[in-house]
Amino acid sequence: MSEMEITLNVNGRNRTVSVPPRMTLVDCLRDMLRLTGTHVGCEHGICGACSVMFDGEPVRSCLMFAVQAEGHKITTVEGLADDDGKISDLQDSFWECHAMQCGYCTPGMLVASQALLAENPNPDDNEIREAISGNLCRCTGYQQIVEAVKMTAQRRRAVRS
Amino acid sequence: MTEAPTLPNYRYVSRKRRTKEDRRFITGRGKFVADVFVPGMKHVAVLPSPHPRANILSIDSSAAMALPGVHYVLTGDELAAETNSLFHGLDLPNVVWHPLAVGMTRYAGEWVAAVVADSRYIAEDAAELIEVEYESLPAAVDSEKMIDEDQPLVHPAHGSNVLFRKTWEWGPVKDDFASMPHTVSYRARWGRSSTVPIETFGVVAKWDEITEIMDVWASIQMPQYQDQIASALRMPMNNVRVHNDVDVGGSYGVKRGIKHTILVSYLAKRLGFPVRFIEDRLDNMSGGDAHGPDRIFDITMAFDDDGVIRSMKIRALDDVGAYPGRAPLQLGKPMTALCGPYRVNSIEYEAISVTSNKTGQVPVRGFGQSPTNFAIETGLERVAKYLGLDRVEVRARNLVRKDEFPWKIPPGSLYDSGDFHAVLESAIKTSDWDDLIARRDALRAEGKLAGVGITTCLEPGGGNNIFEYLFNPKLEITTFVESVLIKVEPTGAITAVMCTTTSGQGHETMVSTIAGEELERDPDTIRVVHGDSLEALPTRSPVASRMTIVLGTATSNAAREIKAKMITIAAHDLGVEKDQIEYADGEFSVRGQPERKLLWGDVCHIAHKQFHRMPPGHELGLQAYSVQQVPGAGQLPNEKNEVPLYPCFSFQAHVPLVEIDPDTGKVKIHDYYIAHDCGTAINPDIVRGMIIGGVAHGVGAALYEKFEYDPDGQLLAGTFVDYLLPSAHEIPPVTDIEHCTPSPMTSLGQKGSGEGGYLGAPAAVASAVNDALSPYDIEINELPIRARDIEAALYDKMK
Numbered sequence: 001m002s003e004m005e006i007t008l009n010v011n012g013r014n015r016t017v018s019v020p021p022r023m024t025l026v027d028c029l030r031d032m033l034r035l036t037g038t039h040v041g042c043e044h045g046i047c048g049a050c051s052v053m054f055d056g057e058p059v060r061s062c063l064m065f066a067v068q069a070e071g072h073k074i075t076t077v078e079g080l081a082d083d084d085g086k087i088s089d090l091q092d093s094f095w096e097c098h099a100m101q102c103g104y105c106t107p108g109m110l111v112a113s114q115a116l117l118a119e120n121p122n123p124d125d126n127e128i129r130e131a132i133s134g135n136l137c138r139c140t141g142y143q144q145i146v147e148a149v150k151m152t153a154q155r156r157r158a159v160r161s
Numbered sequence: 162m163t164e165a166p167t168l169p170n171y172r173y174v175s176r177k178r179r180t181k182e183d184r185r186f187i188t189g190r191g192k193f194v195a196d197v198f199v200p201g202m203k204h205v206a207v208l209p210s211p212h213p214r215a216n217i218l219s220i221d222s223s224a225a226m227a228l229p230g231v232h233y234v235l236t237g238d239e240l241a242a243e244t245n246s247l248f249h250g251l252d253l254p255n256v257v258w259h260p261l262a263v264g265m266t267r268y269a270g271e272w273v274a275a276v277v278a279d280s281r282y283i284a285e286d287a288a289e290l291i292e293v294e295y296e297s298l299p300a301a302v303d304s305e306k307m308i309d310e311d312q313p314l315v316h317p318a319h320g321s322n323v324l325f326r327k328t329w330e331w332g333p334v335k336d337d338f339a340s341m342p343h344t345v346s347y348r349a350r351w352g353r354s355s356t357v358p359i360e361t362f363g364v365v366a367k368w369d370e371i372t373e374i375m376d377v378w379a380s381i382q383m384p385q386y387q388d389q390i391a392s393a394l395r396m397p398m399n400n401v402r403v404h405n406d407v408d409v410g411g412s413y414g415v416k417r418g419i420k421h422t423i424l425v426s427y428l429a430k431r432l433g434f435p436v437r438f439i440e441d442r443l444d445n446m447s448g449g450d451a452h453g454p455d456r457i458f459d460i461t462m463a464f465d466d467d468g469v470i471r472s473m474k475i476r477a478l479d480d481v482g483a484y485p486g487r488a489p490l491q492l493g494k495p496m497t498a499l500c501g502p503y504r505v506n507s508i509e510y511e512a513i514s515v516t517s518n519k520t521g522q523v524p525v526r527g528f529g530q531s532p533t534n535f536a537i538e539t540g541l542e543r544v545a546k547y548l549g550l551d552r553v554e555v556r557a558r559n560l561v562r563k564d565e566f567p568w569k570i571p572p573g574s575l576y577d578s579g580d581f582h583a584v585l586e587s588a589i590k591t592s593d594w595d596d597l598i599a600r601r602d603a604l605r606a607e608g609k610l611a612g613v614g615i616t617t618c619l620e621p622g623g624g625n626n627i628f629e630y631l632f633n634p635k636l637e638i639t640t641f642v643e644s645v646l647i648k649v650e651p652t653g654a655i656t657a658v659m660c661t662t663t664s665g666q667g668h669e670t671m672v673s674t675i676a677g678e679e680l681e682r683d684p685d686t687i688r689v690v691h692g693d694s695l696e697a698l699p700t701r702s703p704v705a706s707r708m709t710i711v712l713g714t715a716t717s718n719a720a721r722e723i724k725a726k727m728i729t730i731a732a733h734d735l736g737v738e739k740d741q742i743e744y745a746d747g748e749f750s751v752r753g754q755p756e757r758k759l760l761w762g763d764v765c766h767i768a769h770k771q772f773h774r775m776p777p778g779h780e781l782g783l784q785a786y787s788v789q790q791v792p793g794a795g796q797l798p799n800e801k802n803e804v805p806l807y808p809c810f811s812f813q814a815h816v817p818l819v820e821i822d823p824d825t826g827k828v829k830i831h832d833y834y835i836a837h838d839c840g841t842a843i844n845p846d847i848v849r850g851m852i853i854g855g856v857a858h859g860v861g862a863a864l865y866e867k868f869e870y871d872p873d874g875q876l877l878a879g880t881f882v883d884y885l886l887p888s889a890h891e892i893p894p895v896t897d898i899e900h901c902t903p904s905p906m907t908s909l910g911q912k913g914s915g916e917g918g919y920l921g922a923p924a925a926v927a928s929a930v931n932d933a934l935s936p937y938d939i940e941i942n943e944l945p946i947r948a949r950d951i952e953a954a955l956y957d958k959m960k
Contacts, residue, residue: 022282036189040439041360049359077189078189091187098179098847100183100186101666102664104359104360104411141895142857142892143894144846
């Protein structure tokens with residue numbers, strides 16, 4: 001099958017790769033770019049483990065072809081830390097609250113939570129649950145994830161005030 | 162919410178501390194099996210059988226082989242000729258199990274052929290080109306028909322679909338039944354669900370012809386994994402190297418991919434290049450052999466006028482699917498706490514394991530305990546209803562009392578410790594039971610259906626699997642060890658080597674916290690690594706809520722030995738007797754003369770490099786290992802089939818409030834309270850996560866999750882669209898109250914917590930739903946209780 005050359009902006013860098021047209025975005029990120037922080041859970045758009053930011057919006061990278069991402073801006077979990085490698089306040093809150101166990105859904109949860117906080121800096125518990133309800137976690141029962149997102153919002157409020 | 166434990170003043174244990182593992186997960190730096198890239202690696206896709214039961218007449222793979230990028234198509238005949246049958250827990254010489262079907266397919270989804278290609282995409286294309294000619298046959302689907310009715314045979318050579326049937330009687334059941342004025346009989350049914358981790362199973366294998374080593378990276382959580390690989394591949398165990406440092410993306414018991422591993426490792430050896438197989442979701446749900454218990458309980462309880470239960474007769478019929486593996490033994494583990502936390506005098510237990518044309522069953526969180534707890538709790542509800550007693554009161558009257566430990570139950574388990582009444586009372590108090598009932602009644606007054614649930618249950622921990630012997634005397638195994646090696650470098654840095662994988666339990670945190678506590682060193686500076694199977698000491702893997710108990714105690718033992726060695730070296734160097742040395746905060750000083758001291762680093766330096774300062778004959782370096790037996794284990798059952806099973810018993814009480822939409826039957830859980838006692842919690846955040854996560858898991862089993870089959874044996878739930886996993890919408894906020902009754906069986910009083918909430922939540926949710934349905938005189942004792950089941954039951958009542 002003939003391949004197509006595409007250029008994606010991933011975590012602030014332009015990356016050019018040659019992919020089969022049918023390759024999904026998540027397989028491209030993982031297998032071609034070796035950004036293995038983004039995970040594959042169901043490959044039918046339910047579990048959210050493959051969530052990435054796509055031009056600032058959370059999307060399921062298992063439901064897109066890599067070629068559809070040509071020229072677009074993608075942020076994966078590897079891009080959440082700042083340029084010096086310092087983890088973000090959201091990542092730090094996930095650690096502080098132990099908002100995970102096996103860690104498999106965590107990158108997707110971080111992406112969903114980041115998208116929520118960008119839109120709504122002061123979410124209540126119901127809004128947090130709504131925002132992460134498209135991401136499945138089998139370990140935590142979600143509570144420590146909700147607490148981590150809330151902690152991030154509180155920390156940001158403290159910084160602003 | 163955590164109550165301050167009345168414990169020694171630990172500096173690291175039971176303190177709020179960040180975990181070691183989370184840092185790599187929040188940065189996307191975990192190493193899961195699909196993240197393992199081995200140069201030259203090729204990819205596998207499997208072809209599933211569309212038939213629940215069929216003879217395979219022919220397989221033509223020529224078109225698949227002709228596809229560019231395809232390297233090989235493997236069928237069952239070749240694999241069966243070159244490898245041994247996989248392991249079963251029962252003694253079943255005529256039930257043969259291979260990774261690919263041989264001659265006959267036994268369930269829809271069973272793998273018939275495997276393709277190896279340059280990419281998974283090409284491998285899937287090729288799998289579609291394989292032409293298989295089947296002769297479709299009627300299937301055996303209904304487990305209740307397997308015993309007496311003429312059914313198609315799943316394994317004709319075995320001669321029956323019954324794999325195991327045995328009745329045990331512990332104590333004077335007949336006399337106890339005769340002496341009691343009341344009995345209730347009921348049926349409780351546990352639907353075929355599983356833990357369904359978000360990461361599917363995957364495995365990478367690489368064979369090196371020169372070193373003759375089979376390297377295996379897998380998403381595994383299984384005892385005796387490398388033993389079983391070596392046995393099936395007909396090679397010595399020291400030719401197999403399992404890399405235990407692979408992060409496992411959830412398991413809760415089910416990551417048992419031995420057939421996947423044999424398939425892939427055989428291919429790697431046969432073809433001479435590394436091979437990987439990562440299940441896609443459909444592979445996992447239909448062909449991965451990762452279903453859970455599917456169980457029918459018929460129970461009679463005998464009790465007095467006060468609702469005090471004297472005796473129980475339990476019959477459990479479990480459908481393990483087409484290939485049993487260890488699954489039938491899940492009828493054995495519940496013997497450990499067969500009467501729950503209650504003071505029952507005698508028990509009759511009939512365990513029946515049947516095979517069917519369904520996907521295979523594997524161990525699921527609690528190893529059969531959660532279904533059994535649900536069945537027992539259903540009985541407590543029945544007793545209360547029969548006598549018109551309060552449900553909480555009936556439990557309180559039956560619970561083992563604080564001053565009765567160690568308490569021996571009829572099958573032989575010794576409950577180690579607990580304060581069941583205090584924990585129950587705490588759940589009632591924290592939930593504000595009376596207020597909860599008032600809120601329930603207010604909802605009912607608004608025309609809603611609402612109910613409050615109550616459950617108390619035990620979590621056995623420690624994994625002494627001697628019950629296996631009661632199912633198969635060839636499994637004369639009286640130990641279930643776990644090990645650790647701790648070494649201190651010349652510079653003073655501490656490294657602990659554990660010997661198995663981790664799937665979210667936080668073992669690195671647990672080991673470093675306990676080692677840090679024992680040695681008075683900051684756990685953050687202690688590195689914990691997962692030794693591979695060639696380097697590692699004996700392990701039986703992280704099952705059975707056992708690692709904190711067994712590995713934790715091993716860690717204490719090894720750390721205490723290190724400390725003793727350092728004191729010996731310091732005493733010699735300072736010219737005093739050992740008992741003159743005081744150790745605190747990394748300093749070894751002479752009692753009463755604090756200025757005469759050696760620092761931690763000094764002693765490490767002497768031990769590694771200054772032979773002239775060492776005590777004569779003392780081992781050089783600073784290392785200690787501990788191979789820890791399960792506390793209290795080590796004996797075979799006596800002539801009455803009594804044997805102490807698991808060593809530690811955690812206790813919990815659950816109280817949920819639910820509301821049901823009368824039009825749709827949809828259940829909403831408003832509040833969920835749980836009071837929990839697992840002895841000394843090593844890391845409170847980890848324990849809390851286990852409890853709440855376990856509750857979530859139990860909510861799924863209670864209300865949503867089922868591998869539904871049609872009457873012909875076709876699986877109807879192979880995706881997340883039809884097998885429903887609860888999201889953050891369905892799982893309520895959980896209020897968790899921790900108690901601490903330290904166990905006398907472990908180094909720091911710790912017990913198990915990994916199976917936690919899952920063991921009580923299904924019963925608690927069912928209790929609440931049935932309370933909500935009680936005004937309509939409806940009782941549903943079959944899980945999951947789905948919206949449509951409630952809607953149908955209400956409709957029946959209304960018409």
